[in-house]
Amino acid sequence: MRRRDDARHSRQRARILEVAQRCFAVGGFHQTGMAEICAAAGMSPGALYRYFDSKQAIIEAMAEQERQDNRRALAPLATADNVIDGLLRVVAGLAPMWGSRAAGRLTLEVGAEAARNDRIAEIFAAADADVRELLTAALRTGQERGEVRRNLDPAATAFVLIALVDGLIGRGAFPLPVPRKAVSAALADLIRRLLAP
């Protein structure tokens, strides 16, 4: 029984998070209250507070989920035969994000809110540092193995690539001026040329 309850609790939490993210993306963090999230989730405040006791708690759970999503997205870096192939698989996995209005809006909203709110900035900075460290380490490994050009600054390149992915996802909030496939192809091309020895 206990296990079934836990599974139900996790499912409900995930559903509330999804609903809340949609509300934030459409209306903004500031303008979205717990009452609106309750209404959108079809739950009473009492029921919702069993899962999250504040908007802050929802945002923290979003950041934690982003952290897990990021790690999953970067997994090919650890398993691929070489670093460039791994990174190409990572960006291929991100393709559904190019032109995703929901992902674009949420990224812009999280960014704007973090820029104004130190506590939220801190929460997302941890998820961000994770990605940067994993990517920097992968580039270093690639250099040691001779797969990645040696006269490349791993930390700065990781930062630039992350800013690029950020920028591309944010642009999804607006109509893409080129087909999604062309974005993927241009990005793969960029990674190959930037990193190849």
Next chain:
Amino acid sequence: MRRRDDARHSRQRARILEVAQRCFAVGGFHQTGMAEICAAAGMSPGALYRYFDSKQAIIEAMAEQERQDNRRALAPLATADNVIDGLLRVVAGLAPMWGSRAAGRLTLEVGAEAARNDRIAEIFAAADADVRELLTAALRTGQERGEVRRNLDPAATAFVLIALVDGLIGRGAFPLPVPRKAVSAALADLIRRLLAP
């Protein structure tokens, strides 16, 4: 007399725009009212309304200014001896933006607001299309002249480069994890390798 009045009017408009942008970057578009902008500018509402009759009018003027700034920033594309050199000069000119907290905040705020507000999205889309068209045309010219690799999609590459600059400026809202100079160097490196024939 008339000319002196015009110059004064322009200077005042520019000053109000600057103050308003700072207010928006700190407090967000939605949360910033005309009263706050008046207070920050040290003007009475009556005086401010002689320059801008609404927040929307201020935002439209910001977009128009961005359009002019963008054109100025891209000017080296038209005057440089070759397209890659021109683009390297453009990004060198953008260097003060990497790590600029004010520019980062404002970019994120404009993006988030545009994602929620179609009228603002439309205003900024025009400034954006300008940059994309100029850059796409420059890449095509570079291909015709043999300065830029021919098997490159000019429109998609322009879009990816713009998203990258967006992403980098937005990141300025938070502490840079690498020195500003390293960002500039990695970006110049990326452009050379991506575009070289």
